[in-house]
Amino acid sequence: MNQKNGIINKLRTSGLRPTKQRILLAQNLFIRNKTFHFTVEKLEKEINKNGNEKVSLATIYNTVEAFTKAGYLKEILTSKNKSYYDTNIKSHHHFYDETTKELTDINYNQVKLNKLPTPPKGKKIKSFEVVIRIQK
Amino acid sequence: MNQKNGIINKLRTSGLRPTKQRILLAQNLFIRNKTFHFTVEKLEKEINKNGNEKVSLATIYNTVEAFTKAGYLKEILTSKNKSYYDTNIKSHHHFYDETTKELTDINYNQVKLNKLPTPPKGKKIKSFEVVIRIQK
DNA sequence: TTTTTAGTTTATAATTATTCTAAACTATAA
DNA sequence: TTATAGTTTAGAATAATTATAAACTAAAAA
Numbered sequence: 001m002n003q004k005n006g007i008i009n010k011l012r013t014s015g016l017r018p019t020k021q022r023i024l025l026a027q028n029l030f031i032r033n034k035t036f037h038f039t040v041e042k043l044e045k046e047i048n049k050n051g052n053e054k055v056s057l058a059t060i061y062n063t064v065e066a067f068t069k070a071g072y073l074k075e076i077l078t079s080k081n082k083s084y085y086d087t088n089i090k091s092h093h094h095f096y097d098e099t100t101k102e103l104t105d106i107n108y109n110q111v112k113l114n115k116l117p118t119p120p121k122g123k124k125i126k127s128f129e130v131v132i133r134i135q136k
Numbered sequence: 137m138n139q140k141n142g143i144i145n146k147l148r149t150s151g152l153r154p155t156k157q158r159i160l161l162a163q164n165l166f167i168r169n170k171t172f173h174f175t176v177e178k179l180e181k182e183i184n185k186n187g188n189e190k191v192s193l194a195t196i197y198n199t200v201e202a203f204t205k206a207g208y209l210k211e212i213l214t215s216k217n218k219s220y221y222d223t224n225i226k227s228h229h230h231f232y233d234e235t236t237k238e239l240t241d242i243n244y245n246q247v248k249l250n251k252l253p254t255p256p257k258g259k260k261i262k263s264f265e266v267v268i269r270i271q272k
Numbered sequence: 273t274t275t276t277t278a279g280t281t282t283a284t285a286a287t288t289a290t291t292c293t294a295a296a297c298t299a300t301a302a
Numbered sequence: 303t304t305a306t307a308g309t310t311t312a313g314a315a316t317a318a319t320t321a322t323a324a325a326c327t328a329a330a331a332a
Contacts, residue, residue, distance in 0.1 A: 017299060019309065041289080056311050061290070077213040077232070077267055081318065082289055095255065096213070098262065112251035116268065117242050119231065123270040126234065130266050131213055132252065134259040153328060155280065176318085192282050197319070217289065218318055 003031065014070035021055045025063050030072065035088035037076065037103060040064055076103060077131065091127035098135050106132065139167065150206035157191045161199050166208065171224035173212065173239065176200055179221075212239060213267065227263035234271050242268065 007026045008018040016022060028047060029036065038046075040060055048054045064085060067073045076084040076094070084103070093106035111130050119125050143162045144154040152158060164183060165172065174182075176196055184190045200221060203209045212220040212230070220239070229242035247266050255261050 017308065019299075021310070039289090058291085058312080059310055062309080075215040077215055079211040079213055079219065081217050081219055083215065083217060093253075095253075095259075097259065104256070106253050110251065110253035111249065113247065113266070114250045115246065115248035117229075117231075117246035119268070119270050120240070123231075123233065123272065126269045126271045128266055128268040130249070130264055132255070132264040133262045134255050135262045136259065153279065155328075157281070194283080194320085195281055198280080 016066055021059050022063055029087055035086060037084060037086050039082055039084055093130040096131050096133050098133055152202055157195050158199055165223055171222060173220060173222050175218055175220055229266040232267050232269050234269050
């Protein structure tokens with residue numbers, strides 16, 4: 001019940017009404033020990049697999065978008081034509097396997113940059129990500 | 137005519153029959169002084185704008201895929217749900233503007249990495265790209 | 273050369289991911 | 303307790319891409 005209250009507060013502080021559906025999605029996404037890479041399709045299957053009350057696909061789209069805007073999810077850069085999200089919102093890096101087109105996490109401290117460019121005028125660097133393309 | 141022969145050879149060495157359509161696309165894409173970021177939609181407009189004989193959309197899709205497999209184009213990593221290609225196949229970096237969702241090139245030598253992770257077993261590092269997220 | 277063949281192009285249909293719409297519903301403020 | 307503003311939903315609409323199968327063509331074989 002406490003965990004649920006934590007989630008309710010988290011939603012409220014972002015101006016998101018704590019509806020049944022948002023709480024269910026937040027519980028699924030934010031209470032994990034490993035970070036989670038997912039598409040809306042994958043999340044939908046996971047949410048609606050049990051005898052649970054179903055959450056509509058449109059709501060899953062809306063909620064994932066709302067969570068991303070709130071900074072609770074991060075969209076992953078890929079070359080596929082569907083959106084991938086990551087529950088790990090810390091700046092981190094990925095291996096991108098060109099054969100299988102799979103992404104895997106690289107720990108932040110395994111990559112170090114010693115030169116960054118100056119950003120365009122009026123813009124600030126928020127974070128950076130390294131994608132390392134790998135092959136057989 | 138010589139430029140055209142160069143293109144024909146380039147196609148032949150990749151096992152691609154030098155058809156009228158492939159030659160036209162190769163001329164448009166590979167004979168530029170600036171690198172070119174594009175979507176299939178944008179390329180289609182560019183190819184079919186003049187009184188030229190039209191190239192079908194399906195062929196543009198097929199050809200862009202064939203050129204990418206042959207290593208003449210590179211797919212750009214983005215968070216949009218359509219494919220972006222780059223005529224700059226050298227490993228290089230991008231600013232990703234989180235506000236406008238626009239990508240701009242960063243010169244290769246403006247970024248330096250001094251630590252790279254070991255790749256997963258059986259895989260080799262082919263290249264890496266840095267995406268720098270920027271904001272107002 | 274001419275014929276054959278295997279690869280290519282094309283229009284169009286099908287598929288996939290996502291967004292839109294508007295009616296029903298619900299958390300919260302009055 | 304009621305009003306209202308935000309939310310959810312099924313299904314329609316849209317956008318990007320892939321599949322299909324018939325017509326075409328470059329290159330190999332005769």
